[in-house]
Amino acid sequence: MTALAATALSATRFERNTATRENPLIKWSIVGISLAFFILFVLMPLFAVFGEALRRGFGPYFAAIIAPDALAALKLTLTTAVIAVPLNLVFGVAAAWLIAKFDFRGKQLLVTLIDLPFSVSPVIVGLMFVLLFGANGWFGHWLAAHNVKIIFALPGMLLATIFVTFPFIARELIPLMQAQGREEEEAAVVLGANGWQVFWHVTLPNIKWGVVYGVILANARAMGEFGAVSVVSGKLRGQTTTLPLQVEILYNEYNFAAAFAVASLLALLALVTLAVKTWIEHRADAAYDTSELGMEAPAALEATAPRTAPISTK
Amino acid sequence: MSLPLSATAPRSSARRVLPGFRLTLGYTLVYLSLIVLIPTAAVFLRTMELSFGQFIDVISAPRLVASYRLSFGASLLAAAINAVFGLLLAWSLVRYSFPGKKLVDALVDLPFALPTAVAGISLATLYAKNGWLGRIFEGALGIKIAYTPLGVLVALVFIGLPFVVRTLQPILEDLDSELEEAAASLGANRWQTFRHVVLPVLTPALLTGFALAFARAVGEYGSVIFIAGNIPRVSEITPLMIITRLEQFDYTGATALAVVMLVFSFVMLLAINALQSWTARRTGRTL
Numbered sequence: 001m002t003a004l005a006a007t008a009l010s011a012t013r014f015e016r017n018t019a020t021r022e023n024p025l026i027k028w029s030i031v032g033i034s035l036a037f038f039i040l041f042v043l044m045p046l047f048a049v050f051g052e053a054l055r056r057g058f059g060p061y062f063a064a065i066i067a068p069d070a071l072a073a074l075k076l077t078l079t080t081a082v083i084a085v086p087l088n089l090v091f092g093v094a095a096a097w098l099i100a101k102f103d104f105r106g107k108q109l110l111v112t113l114i115d116l117p118f119s120v121s122p123v124i125v126g127l128m129f130v131l132l133f134g135a136n137g138w139f140g141h142w143l144a145a146h147n148v149k150i151i152f153a154l155p156g157m158l159l160a161t162i163f164v165t166f167p168f169i170a171r172e173l174i175p176l177m178q179a180q181g182r183e184e185e186e187a188a189v190v191l192g193a194n195g196w197q198v199f200w201h202v203t204l205p206n207i208k209w210g211v212v213y214g215v216i217l218a219n220a221r222a223m224g225e226f227g228a229v230s231v232v233s234g235k236l237r238g239q240t241t242t243l244p245l246q247v248e249i250l251y252n253e254y255n256f257a258a259a260f261a262v263a264s265l266l267a268l269l270a271l272v273t274l275a276v277k278t279w280i281e282h283r284a285d286a287a288y289d290t291s292e293l294g295m296e297a298p299a300a301l302e303a304t305a306p307r308t309a310p311i312s313t314k
Numbered sequence: 315m316s317l318p319l320s321a322t323a324p325r326s327s328a329r330r331v332l333p334g335f336r337l338t339l340g341y342t343l344v345y346l347s348l349i350v351l352i353p354t355a356a357v358f359l360r361t362m363e364l365s366f367g368q369f370i371d372v373i374s375a376p377r378l379v380a381s382y383r384l385s386f387g388a389s390l391l392a393a394a395i396n397a398v399f400g401l402l403l404a405w406s407l408v409r410y411s412f413p414g415k416k417l418v419d420a421l422v423d424l425p426f427a428l429p430t431a432v433a434g435i436s437l438a439t440l441y442a443k444n445g446w447l448g449r450i451f452e453g454a455l456g457i458k459i460a461y462t463p464l465g466v467l468v469a470l471v472f473i474g475l476p477f478v479v480r481t482l483q484p485i486l487e488d489l490d491s492e493l494e495e496a497a498a499s500l501g502a503n504r505w506q507t508f509r510h511v512v513l514p515v516l517t518p519a520l521l522t523g524f525a526l527a528f529a530r531a532v533g534e535y536g537s538v539i540f541i542a543g544n545i546p547r548v549s550e551i552t553p554l555m556i557i558t559r560l561e562q563f564d565y566t567g568a569t570a571l572a573v574v575m576l577v578f579s580f581v582m583l584l585a586i587n588a589l590q591s592w593t594a595r596r597t598g599r600t601l
Contacts (some may be wrong), residue, residue: 002497006448006505011411012409012410012411013408013410013491014408014410014491015411017491017601018498019491019494019495019497019498019499020409020491020494020495022409030402030405030406030410031406031410031412033399033402034399034402034403034405034406035406035412035418037399037402037403038403038418038422039425040422040447041468041471041472041475042421042422042425042442042472042475043421043425044446045423045428045433045436045437045440045472046424046428046436048436048438048439048445048446049432051446052439060588064506077455086463091342091345091438092340092438093343094337094338094341094345095342096339097334097338097340098335098338098339101332101334101335102332102335102338102339104335104339106459110342110346111349112583112587113346113351114346115583116350116583117350118356119404119529119533119576119579119580119582119583120533120579121533121534121535121553121556121579122430122533122534122536122553123533123535123553123554123556123557123572124357124533124556124572124576125353126577127504127568128353128354128356128557128562128572129353129356130560130565131353131356131565131569132352132353132356134565136563136565138356139570142575146528158547159349159353162349163349163350163353163501165496166349166350182331185330185332186331188331190331194333195332195333195334198333216597220392220427222433223429224427224429224430225429225535226429226430226431226434226535227430227535227536227553228482230536231557231597232558235437243423243429244429244430244432244536247429247431247432247435248431250437251540253335256435256439258549260435260436260437260439263429263431263435263436264434264530266428266429266431267432270424270427270428270429273427274420274421274423274424274427274456275420278422280422285551295452299377304512306348310551
């Protein structure tokens with residue numbers, strides 16, 4: 001038994017089974033090719049960001065990060081995310097409640113429409129809002145007459161960001177709440193709880209990790225969005241540039257060290273996002289494994305948090 | 315009112331038990347319409363200003379046709395490359411133990427998480443003539459990658475990898491080893507087992523991953539424009555052409571192009587939905 005447990009740590013269940021095991025030469029060729037591809041296409045671009053950022057040492061690196069334009073861009077990036085993510089969180093919870101707890105006609109269509117923003121090119125997202133609110137857009141004249149600026153200003157950038165991050169949280173919560181069913185909430189209602197009490201005390205504890213998961217993914221996209229925001233921003237330095245736009249401006253001015261210094265902040269954000277995501281998935285796996293050992297495995301536990309869900313495919 | 319939880323209650327009884335149907339339905343529809351549906355409709359309505367003939371003229375300008383060829387061609391090729399190497403990577407992650415596996419597994423999602431502009435300048439710098447990889451490819455092998463269509467391909471491979479790996483991984487994990495045991499006991503070698511037993515189960519998921527990577531690649535902008543060089547008729551992608559039209563205040567041109575891309579996206583969305591339900595039927599698992 002102990003020997004078996006020891007091998008379990010080093011070999012996968014497929015490697016312990018003669019029927020699903022490849023000879024070492026084949027195994028290491030496959031692993032080698034995979035890792036070479038992974039290093040070339042994933043690790044090298046990541047290392048290059050930090051390598052280029054620190055090429056001239058830490059002094060110029062920090063100088064580039066605390067430059068006034070970079071700080072203004074950081075502030076705008078945080079502002080956009082702080083507004084866009086909570087709005088999509090409220091929507092995500094409402095949509096998931098609607099889809100998971102009720103039956104109605106056109107539900108499948110609604111789910112497809114919620115996914116729609118994933119399949120629209122970011123550039124087209126920007127174009128949409130220019131067509132609505134730009135100088136020649138539908139509401140352009142009215143906005144100009146009332147001195148309201150949406151395009152080339154914060155509201156336009158917010159709209160573009162909300163559009164591209166629209167499905168993230170809903171997409172995590174819908175399958176999660178569907179898997180958990182309706183019985184617990186129905187019991188709470190029968191026992192006399194009102195809607196908010198049911199949500200706070202019954203639903204939310206069950207979905208909190210899904211909420212965290214969706215929020216960090218939406219946040220990463222909100223802070224990193226480039227194409228859509230670039231179309232509606234007008235790129236006024238220090239005013240309508242977010243961090244990704246600041247990266248582009250610096251790069252196009254051949255100020256590579258500063259561009260990569262700012263880019264390294266965004267790369268760090270990506271790494272932190274992946275770390276939190278991986279941690280939540282391991283939590284879910286651990287919860288699932290314990291349930292397998294013990295009593296009957298509740299379906300809801302398996303769905304406590306999503307496993308290896310791509311950020312923008314579903 | 316009948317007892318809502320009784321077995322004979324109609325399906326809509328849940329609507330009566332749990333509160334919030336009208337609130338969440340109303341909120342979802344209003345928010346969806348304001349943020350997604352009305353802006354999307356604006357693109358189609360704006361194109362209505364053109365007659366069909368004019369529309370065709372606008373979207374078939376030679377420079378645009380060259381951009382379609384590059385965008386769709388490079389995206390297809392990138393998705394195919396990702397299907398092959400993504401399968402190998404997913405296979406390695408599920409089937410084998412090797413040092414650093416957990417780190418690799420976590421970092422597969424990097425192309426999703428890394429802002430596209432960051433990926434763009436990083437790839438452009440890596441593959442430029444004096445970059446870490448450019449020195450090898452351009453200096454030693456004589457293959458110019460940055461500022462050519464090959465550069466576009468490299469960026470699209472980067473952006474598409476997680477789609478294939480993350481679509482295949484759960485399917486591979488759920489794969490029952492009994493099938494392979496049966497094949498082995500009937501005398502099949504590993505390659506025959508893979509070719510005739512494993513691959514048919516994986517095919518729908520592999521195609522789904524391919525389609526997802528392809529659809530994403532066609533619309534991709536940030537990671538491509540820095541490495542592409544954007545030479546007219548050579549390395550201009552279609553999303554860039556929309557930007558160019560907008561910068562010239564040619565709203566109709568930009569919108570017509572956007573309609574072409576949106577229609578493509580919707581077709582891909584339908585295809586992906588169909589592929590996903592095929593995967594679910596083939597493996598008994600919902601994606």
